Amino acid sequence: MAEAILIPGKTVSLIVFLVIMVSIYLTMRNASKGKVPTIRTLPAYNAITEAVGRAVELGKPAHYTTGTHSFVGQTAGGSAALTAGLSLLAYISDICLSKGATLIASCPYPEVMTIESEILRSSYLKAGMEEEYSEVEHLRYVPIVSSCAPFAAGVAGWLEREKPATNFLLGPFFFESLIIAEAGYHAGCFQVAGTTSAGYSAFFVACCDYVLIGEELYAAAALATNDPIQAGSLRGSDVNRAWIIALILIGVVVTLLGMKPALMSLLSI
Amino acid sequence: MWGILGNWINAILTIAIISFAVPGENIFYRIAEYIMIGVTAGYAVVQGIRVVLNLGISPMMGGQAYMLLPILLGLLVYTRFSKQYGYLSRWPIALMVGSGIGVSIRAIPEVDIMNQIKASFLPIVGVNWDVAVSNIILLIALLSTLFYFFMTVEQKGALRQISVVGRYSLMILFGAYWGSQLMTRSTMFIGRMSFLIKDFLFPLLGLG
């Protein structure tokens, strides 16, 4: 029987790993048992309804895209943001149908397109308007293989021609974020955007009316889906954020008292 | 002969793509775009074949017969094009996802959390006043950003005030990201223009 030896210097890191994993697991379990945490108000999330209302008022379509991510060969974070974006698509499509606005989605990969098509179809089914759904009319497929440029150019061109009332950009984005958001701004769209990457959030803040920054995208998805697991996972992140903040404050105070080396060696076991 | 031809093709393709900006979308851009799609896909195929040969087939021929199993499992990736057996493609993908998540999250507590916390124990006395003030600003930006992302607590009262500070800290970060974009983007274009001017146009015109 081989012996398991804890690798030196990894004790604290193992403890932290376990603390985070167990706490997230517990909050998720609590939430699925019914103690669903409330998620704070997100102005950008509330703006979705307003944005759809604007499309109804102007009698123009609303446009939606998740950007150029696919599920294959992406990081876990990218996949999670894409999932969040797709949950929001279902939510937005429901609102659009109930208010009488047309929603048109653009996407670059066949596998994502299949999922989006299913989402839209079931939304139409729920509203009792199954016959009105047509993949050709409501889904724009702009194929790409590696670079995001053709997709961005395709969507931007369409936005400038059609001038939709509203533009939703929710999901994991690459550089197409800037091109599409700028085209939307210039076409006079009311834009609601959200992505998890800091670099591309910057473009959205500059060009869009409402932005979901970083984890706000996950929070919005949790609100849209009413999924207790997602809300629980957010609560888990918050619990850990709390001890991280506390530890930073303790560390600063300890440093102030001149006992930093002791704390550092304690944290480096 | 091939060298000169290559240089010409190189330059023509470059100009064809730039022509998307000035004068605008045109057939030459389209052709160049699809050529790009084709070559990138082709390159990936060759690289894939090479890795499969090196990691799978040649060890298998060299005596490690058990490598046949990963190769067969790997082939399941292609069942995704079939409606009936598409689910099989999820198995190799599952191993890729699982292993990828495992190797990435195992080090996150150390790299992205503990080491970052430890680096935030900054001195605010016993150093020059400017360093002290700067450190305080860093801590304010850090803590307020952390507070901003509390998702399951309603932001009221003091928390709301801190969050507002957090939002401005994020704007500083976004400003930096945005400012840094210009450098990267211009560099890419400078690379192409340098080629066009120095390696194509100058020799063509007989200039140094």
Place this chain on the structure above:
Amino acid sequence: MSFLRSRYINVAIIFTSAFLMIFTYFFKVQVLSDAATLVQKTVSLFAAFTLVLGAMNLTLIAYRQVQKKAPTAPFSVLAIVVMLMMIITGLIPPLMNSPQFNWMYNNIQAPTDSTMYAMMVFFVASACFRAFRARSKEALVMLVIGSFIIFTYAPIGAIIWPGLPVIGSWIEKYPMTGASRGFSIGVALGGLGIGLRIMLGREKAITGE
């Protein structure tokens, strides 16, 4: 054979492989470390198989377009032809090292790929002009900070006023570092949460229904 379709197989594969990687990071058990390396090697092999997927998708798209006689069909056929040229030259021995392959790479792939990416230079500039407006206090902060950073990176900043890069570096070193760290800690926590959800089979988009 219906149990083969169940997502529990996927979840079991994900959980086991992830757990193996995590365990061998903290604990030293030779057998398991060897197993982990073998799994990683297998993953590399699988990843190599997925590299061909792009080409397959492309072929499928071209086939459909030709069938429908779509206006883009000739372009797609061109893409397939170029793709085949790339594959054939790549397979000429020495594998991926023949002069023909290097020629294709140097004169077709490298310029198209990098010029396509370089086009962003135009879009950034037009976006800066048309959309970067100080419409709110937040956007104003972003603009001002961004301008300092611009002149920190561009050597011309120090010539306009030597203080510009000094302020820019200070911003980068202190307030931006704080905000960036806060953001990345959040991303890290989110990543661990997603990792756990995937390992437990709660992310249906990845594990299947």
Place this chain on the structure above:
Amino acid sequence: MNENKGIFDKIENMNVRIIYILIIICIAIPIIRPVGLPIQISESTMSVYDFIEKLPEGSVVLVGFETGAAGWPELGPQLNIFMQHIFDKNLKPIIVSGNVDGAQLAEMYTIPQMNKPGKVYGKDWVNLGYIAGGESGIAAFASSITSITPRDYFNTPVENLEMMKDIKSAADFKLAIVCSWGTPGHSDYLRQYTTNFGVPLIVGAQTTTVPGLVPYYQSKQVVGYTSGLRGAGEYEVLTHHPGYAVASLDAASSYHLVVFVLIVIGNLAMVAKRFTTKKEVT
């Protein structure tokens, strides 16, 4: 009043093609006729230089060419100058890439440009080619090199390379350098080489990734970094090999200046328009 408003409107909605032509011109002129603006050396670049200078001769350095052709104009100059410095210091680089065509770029655009008298492939440097499988592949490479790259870029078995006789895992590296334009990037290297094997890490960054990288530099997890073409230019000055980066930075400067002026004009037009419309209302 209306005339004024019309002008501002026209400025605000200027045809983008004018901007595009302006950019082509402002980048082309400094390339044709560089001015040679002086470059200040930043602290982070200095720490990269100091670290490499202090490495003992013969140390093995891992160099990650984590870029495709598209990222090459920015990362290539950095990789080239790092490699030159490595050869000058008689260190032994191992080239790898998690990007399909990174190793090819190294062989086509970096190695031929190096000034490396008497250096022999396989003895003084090796190119181990492509690592498939993203972070998982990197983890495997770190724990056992031959498990994932049994053959090098030229299809020679790695056991036959003289330099690789004693190099079995990342524990044998004295330094890792990564120049990346996405994934795998510095975070993958930090997780797999630095925390797991204690390999010091230097990053040749794309300028866009610098804001996310600085916290790791400040926490000393990253030894030093150079940012984009600017960093490459600084490094060229430091190592006394002025070349492409130094010559191209003028073009970058003029582009930045033009964009900044555009932003100012855009904002002034917006403010002026608001001002004039307000007056009309009252």
